Amino acid sequence: MDPPWPARYDRGMLLGRGSERAAIDGLIRGASQGVSGVLLLRGDAGAGKTALLEYAADTTAGMTVVRARGIEAESSLPFAALADVLRPMMAQLDRLPPVQSASLRAALVIGPPLPGDRFTTYVAALNLVALFAETQPLLIVVDDLHWIDPESAEALFFAARRLGAERIAMLFAARDSGDLPADPAALPVLQLGGLDKDPSLQLLSQATPAIAAPVATAIWRASGGNPLALTEIPRLLSERQLHGHDPLPDPLPVGTRLVTAYQARLENLPAAARTVLLLAAASDDGDLGPIAAAARIAGVEPGSALGAAESIGLIDIDGSLAFRHPLIRSAVYAAATAEERRNAHRLLAEGLPNDAAARRTWHRSAACLGPDEAVANELEAVASEQRIRRAYAAAFHAFNRAAELSRQTPDRARRLGEAAMCAFFAGRAESAVAQYDRALALVTDPITHANLVLRRGDIAIWLSNPIAAQRALAAEADRIAAIDPKMSALLLIHATGPCFMTAEVLEAKRTAQRALEMAGRSGDPMTVAAAEVALAEALFLHGEGAQTSSTLRQYLPQLASAGPEIANSVAAR
Ligand SMILES: Nc1ncnc2c1ncn2[C@@H]1O[C@H](COP(=O)(O)OP(=O)(O)O)[C@@H](O)[C@H]1O
Ligand SMILES: [Mg+2]
The missing domain is CATH 1.25.40.10 (Tetratricopeptide repeat domain)
Known part of the structure; x- marks a missing residue:
């Protein structure tokens, strides 16, 4: 039988991490005393970044905590993460100078588009956060920063670099590997290594009391103290391996190899549960409505299918759906065939409400096997709207995808040219030139x-x-x-x-x-x-x-x- 999945981030569950906790405690103490600060946690998948963010959020007596997190998805809706951060502050929007509040409204698509530069939006976001923190100290937590939209990343880094005496703490977490959506430049980094030996052994024996000491030590060494690997590896071992009678599998699944371990667990699920999990993995957020609607279109009753996945600890459902760890989402998505993935995106597009036009278009585009002018057209419209709202990085991405889906060469060239201009406005001159060169090669x-x-x-x-x-x-x-x-x-x-x-x-x-x-x-x-x-x-x-x-x-x-x-x-x- 599987050992019970540890209740996620229970208070007091965090083992080890003395110096990291001290750094976070210092950041939070500073903010509550009027010295703002920022910290970027970096580490491998499963290193315990989210756990430390949860620790931070739990230790903020009297502070307001606002959160956002990135999700690995093709559709990057501009300013999505910033909107999550600012949501509780919107009531104070009108205290900003009118130019700034209008600019922020335009960016968050709650007001008409506005000509001007994106820095006005960033300044507005910074000022709104500062205004909010006048009445109560604030902790801003952004998890999986590597996946948030570039517009939000720029706005948040802009604010982070200008914090002073506001009573604001900002805590970001990002994977080591992979680029960030914007340049964090001089933000202070807290690098997460593995857990030390003692907390690792404690974590292993908590989850698997029957584990033999030499086996636990071997797992600690092989995992480098990666907490996710420590919780996952014992699940893959036989009774005899756990007691040290049989040798351990070599290599032990660590890092991205954990994806394979999760895939093995997926195989035991009923087909309906796998279908719904794939829909959730293909979805660009944890909103249950569209996932359930898509499941029904596929002829699957979502409730029981999701229950099956939840009972073996792959997802959490608490108003919305969250994978227990982003690697599970990767595992589910990677385990599907390309055709199954396209189908999932098509179902999600059908399941989305009419007012989610941009998301629907992105899902439709992910469902395309080859060029599709109708979808290219829709994406071009999404891109043009985003450009008007100065969400240039998102518009760049959408124009590019529209170019890929174009049937006719002139359409493709035009869209590449538009993408190039957006790249330039997004501050990426080199990719703008590269994009123009691609367009020029097509034009007669x-x-x-x-x-x-x-x-x-x-x-x-x-x-x-x-x-x-x-x-x-x-x-x-x-x-x-x-x-x-x-x-x-x-x-x-x-x-x-x-x-x-x-x-x-x-x-x-x-x-x-x-x-x-x-x-x-x-x-x-x-x-x-x-x-x-x-x-x-x-x-x-x-x-x-x-x-x-x-x-x-x-x-x-x-x-x-x-x-x-x-x-x-x-x-x-
Ligand atoms: N210091 C710790 N003590 C106990 N469990 C931990 C610790 N750090 C992480 N975990 C557990 O390990 C798993 C992976 O941690 P998580 O924070 O999700 O990693 P990351 O966000 O870096 O990918 C989670 O189940 C988490 O509860
Ligand atoms: Mg995490």
Whole structure:
């Protein structure tokens, strides 16, 4: 018989971890006395990060605790984790300056979209948290940080770096392996190793009193004191192995090998329970409604199926559904065939209510076997909406997936181009350029091509090699000259910028002269004005600046009413 699963994170259950508890105690004491602080716990899967977060949440007498956690899912709904953190504070939103409250409302999709920059949203979140902490000290706990949406990660790190005398403690936990969704830069890290020998042996004998001492010591060594491995390994051993009569399996399942151990346990479950577990694993949160609805569509009665999984300790149901450990979710998902997974996503999409459009679209996209224009279209709409709300990382992801699902090459190229622009706005210039290159490889229409080169160039000039960016812009200007002189002129105007950056003044002058020639051919006075200004600048730097001021006096007022295309080209230098 399986040993009973230890009641999760019972108070007082935490073994060892003296120095880690002291660090957390210090953080919390500081916050309650008006010295804010932050700590990022890092460790392997099963190292005990969540257990320590629970410990922290339990030791905060008189503090308000707010929580969020990441879930491994393709759909990254922007600001989802931030919304969880801020939920209890929303009543105070109107105490913020109106620009900030409107910006936060837009980000959290409880108000209309708003033009502006994402930092306004971050400042608003920081101020809201600080306002809230005026009346009571606050502990913000964010678990599985590696899986939260990048928008939330940026906002939370932004706040974490600016904490001062607010009475706020922030505690993050993330896996060692794997990138974080944003750069935590200088946040203080508490690295979790394994449990020491004594607490490890205690944990083993608590769960499995019959275990022989040398077997326990061997498991401790093999597991490196990883608490999850310590609780799981005895379940895999025979009676004879536990008593030390038979050798232990080699290697013992530790780290991601635990996934295989969980899969072995799944095999003993009835098919209906496995179906519901897969639905839960494929779902992007623990909301029981859609999971149950999807199960019913599949002809499975969810209640008893979930009960079976709960009784062997794979999940907890307490208003919502939670896997006992994220590795169980990984195990369930990995054990399914690709077809079963697609089917689960399709069922979830059907089970979701109408107002969950973005999530439904993501599930539909995960259910696609190959290109599907209808779904690509829906995803593009999701991406456009997210872009309006300045959730650029999420929009980038959605445009990219829409590109993958596109049937026609021009659609794919367009979506890649949109993804590139979102990547840039999300602060990822290098992936923006890479994305433009992917789009350019697909485009045959010369004007579309030139447009993409222009946008790519504006970003590439700020990266490592401005001269290469300049050449790419100038070469494209030549290619398009006969077809679209105005575009050619714009490309050349943009190409003068990197010349200034690298002090190639002669090249700047030549480039601006060609820009003016092309602008003249285009017959568009605005383009001529922009080229004149570019040339005046080059001449000035070349020491021929006698007429610069009269040129600028003549053309700048005209440019004040220029459309974005021309304004950009003037600004690009
Ligand atoms: N110090 C500890 N003492 C006793 N049990 C622990 C301890 N740390 C973790 N556990 C148990 O080990 C398992 C894995 O811990 P968890 O906190 O979920 O790991 P992580 O969040 O790092 O993946 C859980 O069942 C947890 O209750
Ligand atoms: Mg955890």
